Every structure is written in structure tokens, then in C-alpha cells.
Amino acid sequence: MGHDHPVIELRGVTKRFGRQLVLDEIDLAVERGKSTVIIGRSGTGKSVLLKHIVGLLKPNRGEVWFEGQRIDTLSERALVPIRRQITFVFQLNALFDSMTVLENVAFPMMENSDVRLDREEIASLARRCLELVGLAKFGGKRPAELSGGERKRVALARAIALEPPPKVILYDEPTAGLDPQRSDAITKLIRELQEKVHVTGVVVTHDMKLAAEAGDRVLMLYHGRFVADGSPEEVRQIKEPHVRRFVEGTAEPEDVVTYTT
Secondary structure, eight states, rough: OOSSSSSSEEEEEEETTEEEEEEEEEEEOOTTSSSSEEEOOOTSSSHHHHHHTTTTTTEEEEEEEEETOOOTTTTTHHHHHHHHTEEEEOOSOOOTTSOHHHHHHHHHHHHOOOOOOOHHOOOOOOOHHHHHHTTTTTTOOOOOSSSSSHHHHHHHHHHHOOOSSSSEEEETTTTTTOOOHHHHHHHHHHHHHHHHHEEEEEEEOOHHHHHHHHEEEEEEEEEEEEEEEEEEEHHHOOOOOOHHHHHHHHHGGOOOOOOOO
């Protein structure tokens, strides 16, 4: 199959939870090898959108496509080979406390029965992934000895430690709960992975700095629809009030509580 089609495509995807409309006929084509960032306030359905890409959620209406194949109609079993090509980095990246950092990173390669690598090859690949995230010297440590930001970087190293590397990495709020320096390190890392490993990234965040620095394309989700779509620079220029307020970090009028005495 040619590589001219988008890696991921959502066509008219609508998702409701009970009476709440979370995604409202969303169309999205994710370009190969680029970083697509979806911004929006908490609870706007950004994570819901990501879960459709890996088939954890199915749309009420619409279609989800991966590499030219429709996947929203597939069974769990048929989704397995699709999911092998996609890595999902959640907010809470649970590492195994009983293993060293290096063992944590090597774990996906040990588990993946398709890969015929010996332990030495796996260890050297795991070391390379730790180098990529700037933690070359941390292989022998335990997760408990690391800071929150370091643990996140180990989780990212584990996310890319697949042979062949994943085609797509989905990041769910990768800088949530991190201080600005650590957020900045993660942002640079997302950008670097995309440039060095040529993975396609889809990042969900409400961190505007991350969007501006790691995104080739930024979309803003508001009330189930995209209200902005463009380069970080273009999105910054948009005059639409909800987009403006988000970009500038000012409150929405309905969030401002007025105290009457």
C-alpha cells in the first residue's frame, strides 16, 4: 500500500456518553511523520479522541482508519496487530518498581513474541532508548529513586523500545503535573523523537507551550468540534474568542465566579 494516505483518519466521528455529546462529527487526517497536537481545556474530549485511535472506544457514528484500513469495526483480536504499531503514553506511566530502569525499558521487547532478539541485543536497544531520553546513566536505578520527570522519560524510552519502532506515539497530557523545566525537557524529547525516529506523534495537552514547540499542526477542540487548525503560529493569530482565551491562558467568562457581598 502506498504511503500517500494519512496514517490515521477520523471521518465524521461522533461520540456520546449518555446525553453528553463529546465528539461532534470530527474529521481529522493525521499526516505521517509529523507532530499533531490537540489542545483544549480539561474534559473537552481530547483523551476520548485518542482512545478512538487505538480502538479502546468505538464511535457512535463515523469511521476510524489506520494505514488505509478501517479499524472501528474490528474485533479486539483483529486490533492486536494494529495496536503493535501504536504506543500510547498515558499521564500516569506506571513503571515496574521491582525492575531496574533498564529492565523496564527492555520489557516490551521481551514480551513481544514477534521479535527474535537475544538478551544482549535487547539490552543494547534499551540502552540506546535511554540515551535518546537523556538517561544513559540511570539504567541500574529503580523507579523509586527517580523524580517524576525522570520516571516520565523512562516511560517514554519504554514507549519507543519496540523493534520495529512504533509508527505512531499517542501522548495523553505528557507534561501534566510537571514543573516548567521538566515540561520543557519532555517537550524537546517529543520533538526529538519525531525528528530522529520519524514517528508520527499525536499529542493531547492543555499546555500551550508544548503545543507551540512540539507541534507541526495544532488543533483546538471545543464543545466536540475543532475551532482552530493550523501551525502553532497560525493558531496564535486566531481571533475566535475561545481560542484567544486558551492561547492567552485567560478564563472563560462562565468560569469566573463573582462574589457578591
